[in-house]
Amino acid sequence: MSRNLEALELWRGALVASVRAAGPDLSARQLALLLTVYMTPPPHTVRGLAATLNVSKPAITRALDRLGRLGFTKRKRDADDRRNVLVQRTVKGSVFLHEFGQMVIDAGAVQGALDGARATPPRPPSAPASEPVSAPV
Numbered sequence: 001m002s003r004n005l006e007a008l009e010l011w012r013g014a015l016v017a018s019v020r021a022a023g024p025d026l027s028a029r030q031l032a033l034l035l036t037v038y039m040t041p042p043p044h045t046v047r048g049l050a051a052t053l054n055v056s057k058p059a060i061t062r063a064l065d066r067l068g069r070l071g072f073t074k075r076k077r078d079a080d081d082r083r084n085v086l087v088q089r090t091v092k093g094s095v096f097l098h099e100f101g102q103m104v105i106d107a108g109a110v111q112g113a114l115d116g117a118r119a120t121p122p123r124p125p126s127a128p129a130s131e132p133v134s135a136p137v
Contacts, residue, residue, distance in 0.1 A: 010108055011104075013108075013110060014100070014106075016107075017106065018100060021099075023099075030066055030067060032053060033060065033067065034096075034097065035097070036049060038089055038094065042086075042088070043078075043086050046087065070092070071092040072090060073087055073093055074087075074088050075087055075088070076088060
């Protein structure tokens with residue numbers, strides 16, 4: 001399997017696990033935004049996140065509205081520049097991403113096991129056990 005397909009299979013496995021876990025249904029944009037907030041150093045502003053993800057500020061605002069309702073991020077006005085809105089991490093968002101990260105790890109372990117099974121040549125069937133011969137009485 002090509003590396004691209006392996007990566008997609010890993011991502012699919014993690015997403016399927018997330019759906020099965022009845023977690024929140026995040027769009028790709030919302031998940032990318034959440035990962036950006038948590039995996040890159042702060043401070044994060046709506047303007048900066050829009051530039052990083054190459055989307056409009058209203059699109060970031062809509063995604064942040066959803067993430068905020070879930071308790072994964074919170075917004076706060078920048079005390080130094082009231083025009084800026086700072087996006088902050090939350091404990092609930094950290095827990096969600098920790099659990100999602102574990103789903104990715106688990107999907108990778110499953111994929112690795114499947115790859116190992118495909119790489120191992122099948123074993124030949126065992127010869128039937130010979131039946132003991134009884135001596136005539």
